[in-house]
Amino acid sequence: MELTPETCRIVIDALNQTSEALFITDVGGTIVYANPGFERLTGYTLQETLGKNAGILKSGEHSDEFYADMWGTIKTGREWTGRFINRRKDGTKGIDETHISPIRNVKGDLSYFLAIRRDITREAALEEQLIQNQKMEALGLLAGQLSHDFNNLLTIIIGSMELVMEEIPKESTSMKLAQGILKTSQESANLIKQLLIFSRRQEAEPSLVNLNDIITETKVLMDRLLGVNIKMEYGLAPDLVKVSMTPEQFKQVLMNLVINAKDAMPSGGVIKVRTFNQSISKGLSPSMKAGDYASVEVSDTGPGIPPEARERIFEPFFTTKPKGKGTGLGLSTVYGIIKQHKGDIVVESNPGMGAAFTIRLPKAD
Structure with a gap:
């Protein structure tokens, strides 16, 4: 379909004004276009990125296998969606939700790739924190139940040992053994107390x-x-x-x-x-x-x-x-x-x- 100059102008205005970061590379990864949203996201201007490889955004956080999977997907003409941890111009790192689409010429040959990126650093941090909170809550419930049961058993052991010690000669070998058992039981009770604090079941x-x-x-x-x-x-x-x-x-x-x-x-x-x-x-x-x-x-x-x-x-x-x-x-x-x-x-x-x-x-x- 042939586009009129007016339609081309509308498309360019839309690309320049969208809040998402958009850039286009050739099949080798060289950047041939980047919109203002790309500059806002990465800190790099259009002049700084044209002719540069998209690898300038690499953070070192991804493995070679990660990139091999991504390139292997898009070079076969398929779309790819995933998360990149990218390095900004100022050296900081951010998490970008990325969608890459292949672009074919009139002959049907793969010529370019369009990448659309959205900064989700804050959302990813909140998501990770929520998962961690849920994990800790589950651990707390487990620790609380086990601690409660062990605490009841230790209370019986400590109480019984104190009664037994009243019947044992103070200087005997049996008394030393009994004292060792009591001390170990009390130390175990202290560990249980800490677990109860972790599980928030101690008043x-x-x-x-x-x-x-x-x-x-x-x-x-x-x-x-x-x-x-x-x-x-x-x-x-x-x-x-x-x-x-x-x-x-x-x-x-x-x-x-x-x-x-x-x-x-x-x-x-x-x-x-x-x-x-x-x-x-x-x-x-x-x-x-x-x-x-x-x-x-x-x-x-x-x-x-x-x-x-x-x-x-x-x-x-x-x-x-x-x-x-x-x-x-x-x-x-x-x-x-x-x-x-x-x-x-x-x-x-x-x-x-x-x-x-x-x-x-x-x-x-």
Whole structure:
């Protein structure tokens, strides 16, 4: 069909004004056209992209097999839809929903490819967080049921052992064995207690508190705990809003995060505790309501957390520490306490750049 100049102008105007990023490459991947939406998405102007290979957008996040599958599909004349993690001009990375369609000339030969891209970085992050929340909720239910059953059994064991010990001579070998059994049972009960916190089945008694006050109270204890090769820094917001929180449990949260940071830096480093007010808008997080929050960030200068470990960091019994060096319940306990108080916790980390755990607790009514 022959297009009139007016129709061509309308088509060009539509391509230039659409919010989606559109670009056309030849069969070798060289960019021959890009609309203004492409510049808004990537940061690259038309002049910077014409004649360049679309590979300038590669982030290094995809395998060779990923690209082989994509090229293998479109070079046979079929359409391809998928998600790319692309690098922007400023070096940041974003997730783009992409649809690529083959373009044939009048002879029917494959000549070009049209790619339409939409930035879904924010939606993908919310989707991942929702999946993680559902996963943690399922783990919490399982942990709660198992902990409840084991706790009942341990209560019987501890009670029975205490009665038995009243009948055993104090200096006998039997007494030493009994004391060992009792100690082990009590340690097991403590692990169960932490699992119950993770599953949010242990009752909390919150009160109206300023988190800055609790942090200040624990400063001396933390300094003694960390030793001389770890430096503590604080940045506490003077106008931090009050929250409804169980003080002792927040101390446990803080100590667990600080100890976790310390363990990540055996050669020493800096741990910073920072507080600030934060307003959460609707849709920022699927697990949080819109409103005002008191936020606490605990960051370190350690080696960071690998992506595969970051995804599981709050799971009970998951640990990156050597065998025998940790139970894997520290961060899951933190997660359970914060969720019990209707808050949220997130972790940000890149290998070699340390880690930052941020707690958000809703402002008290």
